[in-house]
Amino acid sequence: MEVARRRFADVVVVAPVGRLDHGSADELERVLRPLVEPSGDAPAGLVLDFGRVDYVSSVGLRVLMIAAKEMRRRGARIAVVGLQPVVAEIFAISRFHSVLDVFDALPTALKAISAAAAAAYGSPAVSTST
Amino acid sequence: MLVTALALLIVLAPRLTAPLREAWFDACQALSPRVVTAMPAVVVAIDGPSLAAFGRWPWPRSLLAELVDRVNGAGPAALGIDILMPEPDPLSPEELRQWRGAGPPARHREQAEWPTNDALLARALAAAPAVLAVAGLPERSGRSLRSPPFVVQDRAAASAADGLAAARIERFAGALTSVDAVDRVARGWGLVSADPVGGVIRRVPLVAEIDGTLIGALAIEMFRVAAGATSLRLVLSGPTVDGIAVGRALVPTEADGGARVYFSRRHAGRFVSALDVLEDRVDPERLRQKLVLVAVTGLGLGEVHATPVGERMPGSEIHAQLLENLYDGTLLSRPSWGPVLEAALFALLATLLIVATPAWAPRHALWVAVGGVAILLASGYAAFRTQRLLFDAATPSLALLLVFGALLVATLAEATRHRRSLEQVLQRQREHNARIAGELDAARRIQTAMLPRAESLGPDRRLDLAAAMLPAREVGGDLYDFFRLDERRLFFLVGDVAGKGLSASIFMAVSKALYKSATLRMETPDLGTLMAAANAEVSRDNPEALFVTAFAAILDLDSGTLAYCNAGHENPFRVDPVGAGVLRITDGDGPPLCAVDAFAYRGARLQLEPGELLCVVSDGVTEARNPGGDLYGSARLAAVLHRGREAPVAAGAVVATLLADVANFAAGAEPADDITVLALRWNGPSAGPAPGQVGRSEPVKKSSRAGGVQGANDATDETYLLDRRGGSE
Structure with a gap:
């Protein structure tokens, strides 16, 4: 699974591509683990951009749940944005909007999580690729 | 090592190899006599x-x-x-x-x-x-x-007498x-x-x-x-006899003054x-x-x-x-440098062989060996035929074959060792697989055995319930449960542990037991409270960070009131025989168990109409895929239920029809997840349980289907037959 990462100030945006199921959940979990675990460099917010995710299985949901629990435990925010209809339905069925915040688009999520990140998103020069 | 030893043997121990060498020279002469x-x-x-x-x-x-x-x-x-x-x-x-x-x-x-x-x-x-x-x-x-006078002439030493004294002549x-x-x-x-x-x-x-x-x-x-001539002349080079001169003609000899007759x-x-x-x-x-x-x-x-x-x-x-x-002048001659050349040729070919053998296929190495021997024999014979030079091809050939043999043995030993280790790996793999399969089998048996049978509810005219769970290739984490809280109230649950394999199935077993104990502990269970309690219980011991979706409900068999709570589970279906058709129950919901700690679940209620059918499935049904990768989806499921609405059939038939339709759709594709279907029809607050039949655990209807479709209904011939059998006891 292809996973792109970007950072806007204190928020990291992770954008997986494709199906999030048995075959790719481990990969996403590997990407997320260092971001969600408490450390000096850990981001204050994590946004999962699911704009290019076609499908999320229960195994994929589990990865999101683990990330959400870790983030909540250290008082950080986690959100998912850009759900495609199929994924949105899966989220609705699983009631995952109770597990993590769901926003329609990235700017909205950044604004909700961190003013600094929203500002960084507004000025491309500050955004850095990680 | 072996090569060096053999090469030295050729040069330094001519006596040892003499029989073979002479046999080769004899063979040359016999093959090509003068x-x-x-x-x-x-x-x-x-x-x-x-x-x-x-x-x-x-x-x-x-x-x-x-x-x-x-x-x-x-x-x-x-x-x-x-x-x-x-x-x-x-x-x-x-x-x-x-x-x-x-x-x-x-x-x-x-x-x-x-x-x-x-x-x-x-x-x-x-x-x-x-x-x-x-x-x-x-x-x-x-x-x-x-x-006759013999003149000794030494080409090398100052004193011919010294040379003569040292010469190995007879x-x-x-x-x-x-x-x-x-x-x-x-x-x-x-x-x-x-x-x-x-x-x-x-x-x-x-x-x-x-x-x-x-x-x-x-x-x-x-x-x-x-x-x-009046005298002979012995020509020496140090201790080596070069030949005997007769007049002006020099007859060449070997080092000891001997000559080989051709x-x-x-x-x-x-x-x-x-x-x-x-x-x-x-x-x-x-x-x-x-x-x-x-x-x-x-x-x-x-x-x-x-x-x-x-x-x-x-x-x-x-x-x-x-x-x-x-x-x-046709005497044969064995040049003094013969042994050195033979040893050198042997060493060269042997080295080539040693380098070649591990890199090439054994068949090619054999060709090197055979080719080496052929070259040696051919050149030896050619030297004999054309120059009357005695070049020993036999000893290096034998030595070469010896080296080849040793290499073959070594390669064979290596191959055998390799094969053994492969076999061991394979054996370990098999044992591992067998162990896993054994565990999975055991887990599957446990999982299946834990599921309640519909007949355990006993005959009840108010109720027709059937459920089935088909595990995927690996044991999964689907679960269903139903039991009576009392004469009026029936608890039922369909759940799905996210994840697969042993841990999921064990987690499912634990969840089911926790659920039951939590439900039975409560005096007047409220579904929201029940779900929150279950969430707390299940989350307490969850090392693998699994989560469970569950739809839990309590049906009042007399009033038709359904109290329920949905923890992240696939929305159940309602099939009203007279009303709006196929509906989904979407309220009374919350996140899956374990997903959010201490979530305040809230239950909901609804009133069933007599004859109304409830169908709770796991996502193994809606997310079943055909070989083309298409999802079965809730629309297909709803269509099947809708067909059943026209002519209401037994819950067991609903389950069987649905499973058959899913299997037909998958067209042989391996199911990725467990498939669970629970169908329940409330027949209305009619007569209540038949006297003397409540609590009996006689089988009412037994399906031959693997995974166990069990049905309990009071409107079929089977029940009638059972009733008669029950009456005869």
Whole structure:
């Protein structure tokens, strides 16, 4: 699974591509683990951009749940944005909007999580690729 | 290591490899014997017919003298007498006188005037270019050895004497010569000794030292006499004999002064019968200017030796063949650098083989070995055919094959070891798989066995319930449960542990037990409270961070009120036979269990109509895929339920139809997740449980379907039959 990462100030945006199921959940979990675990460099917010995710299985949901629990435990925010209809339905069925915040688009999520990140998103020069 | 050892062996231990080497040289000669082009030597053979005509051997030397005279009359270049006459002729008249005793005095006088036979022979020999035979003895004989002057020339050392002393030429302590009277008249004296090795004559010493005196071979001496040379010259390079010079011609020898005869096959043309010579039946031209040998060949007399060409030959023919070799320069030679070249070639090919074997297929390595041997044998044979060089191809070949064998064994051992380790890995893998399969089997059995059977509810006219769970290839985490809280209330649950395999199924088992205990502990269960309690219980011990979706409900069988809570589960379906058709229950919901700690679940309620069907499935149904990757989806599910709405069927039939439709859609594609279907029809608050039937656990309807579709209904023939059976008990 292809996973792109970007950072806007204190928020990291992770954008997986494709199906999030048995075959790719481990990969996403590997990407997320260092971001969600408490450390000096850990981001204050994590946004999962699911704009290019076609499908999320229960195994994929589990990865999101683990990330959400870790983030909540250290008082950080986690959100998912850009759900495609199929994924949105899966989220609705699983009631995952109770597990993590769901926003329609990235700017909205950044604004909700961190003013600094929203500002960084507004000025491309500050955004850095990680 | 092996290569070095074998190479050193070839160079340093020629004796060890001699049998093989000589066998190869013999094979070369047998395969390609010398072709006779000229016959400079003739053997005057005292053969069977001669002995038959003139009496048995030994002949009186007067007769030998006559033979010598007749041969000499033809004008030979040299006349070699391959007969040793160490004692005076016992048939000589004076000898006869001595042991026959006295005769008439006149006869004595007459006889006394006769010359002795030895004298007659001496007179004949003196007139001829005669060369007499000398044999070397291992002990001193006391006889005086005659020999032409031998000049020793050393090309390397300052002192020829030192070289000679160091040379490994054949040495004898004593000589066996003919009687002095005969011996002294000869012009040459040649050695006739030759040691057969393994019974085969291959080499003849061309020079030897007898008690400090150098002497040439009979053939060399005949050559010298024929050439009219007065001396021989031994050419040395230090301790190595290079050859013997006769006049200006140098006969090359091996280091010890020996020469290898290149044998032709036997040839009758070399022989002239002594009988024919004595009876004057031989054209003098046969003997003119020839190197003539007089020898005894009669049966049982004289030596006969095996030769490399595979034929046994009398010593005289071997001398004749040596003379032919000397005449046309066809002696074989074993170069002193031979062993070094052989060892080097072997080392080269062996190294190639060693480098090649691990890299190439064994078949190719075999070709290298076979090719190496072929090259060795071919070049060895070619050297023999064209240059008369004795190049030992056999020993390096054998050594090469030995190396190949060792490599083969090593490779084989390596391959065997590799195969064994592979087998071990495979075995471990099998054991591992078997263990996992065993665990999975056990887990599956446990999982299936834990699921309640519909008949455990007992016959109840208000209710028709059926449920089935088909595990995916690996055990999954689907669960369903139903049990009565009391006469009025039925609890049921469908859940799905996110994840797969053993941990999910165990987590499912734990969840189910926790649920049940939490439900039963409550006096008046509220579904929201129940779900929150279950969430707390299940989350407490969840090391793998799994989560469970669950739809839990309590149905009041009298009122048709359904209290429920949905923790992240697929929304259940409602099929109202008279109302709006297929609906989904979407409220009373919250996140899956374990997903959010201490989530405040809130339940919801709804009122069922009599005859209304509830269908709760796991996502294994809606997310079943066909080989094309399409999802089964909730729309297909709703369509199936809708068809059932037209003519309401038993819950068991609903489950079976739905499972069949999913299987038909998947068209053989491996299910990725467990498939669970629970169907429940509320028939309305009718008569209540049939008297005496409640709580009985008789099977009502048993499906043969794997995974266990169980149905309980009170509107079928089966129930009727059961009722009768129940009544008969």
